[in-house]
Amino acid sequence: MTMTKRELVIRVANRLGKTQNDIARMVEATFDTLAQSLAKGGRWELRDFGVFEIKVRASRIGRNPRTGDQVPVPERRVVTFRPGKKMKELIGGPSSEAEAETEPAAAAPTTRPVE
Numbered sequence: 001m002t003m004t005k006r007e008l009v010i011r012v013a014n015r016l017g018k019t020q021n022d023i024a025r026m027v028e029a030t031f032d033t034l035a036q037s038l039a040k041g042g043r044w045e046l047r048d049f050g051v052f053e054i055k056v057r058a059s060r061i062g063r064n065p066r067t068g069d070q071v072p073v074p075e076r077r078v079v080t081f082r083p084g085k086k087m088k089e090l091i092g093g094p095s096s097e098a099e100a101e102t103e104p105a106a107a108a109p110t111t112r113p114v115e
Contacts, residue, residue, distance in 0.1 A: 048086035055080050
């Protein structure tokens, strides 16, 4: 299920007993502040939830899938998110490297040669 901003506003308003208009203004202000901070090269760390930050992807030579021609792809900035400990626990992932090492390794996918 995808949650929209509208759904978030409704759920928070119901949970806190506030009006949807008040919560909508708070959510919008939060997202605007987060976006502006990231645009300036900042980093957002929400303890136990996760970290939003900007990373720079290096320029490279790509390929046009339609024509096969090589195309220069310029350097670009992208937003990344790394989940925090509680988020990992909530979604069922290992919360630390030690736990990851104790889990059984997944079987490697088998491939057959194409005939």
